[in-house]
Amino acid sequence: MKAIIHILLLSLIFPVGLWSQTSPSGSGTTHVKINKKGTSVPRPGNSAPAFQNVSCSYDGAALYISFVNGEGECELTLTDNASGITSNYYFDSEAPACLMVGELLSASITITTEAGNTYVGEF
Secondary structure (H helix, E strand, O other): OHHHHHHHHHHHHOOOHHHOOOOOOOOOOEEOOEEEOOOOOOOHHHOOOOOOOEEEEEOOOEEEEEEOOOOOEEEEEEEEOOOOOEEEEEEEOOOOEEEEOOOOOOEEEEEEEOOOOEEEEEO
């Protein structure tokens, strides 16, 4: 148990390069901000940052998704903002997922989990 807590703390202090934001020129990985739907209410006094349960990034071909706490089977709906075409992907949130989505300039993401939570984001 101590080892798991230690690894989680280290991952917060030294984030993996995969989740870092680089230039939007398509040559690197872009961090995708994912928010839990219905939690846009500001925290009192902004004294503490909101807990982010989902990490997501896009590298020009693949979408990488990782949950801090797994929420079971997930359905990801990806909408290409340029064409309006929607695609659905399924993955288990207990392990990091790599979804091959192809080249997209701009897209909207909705993740619905087995636990009943919905997360939204866009890049």
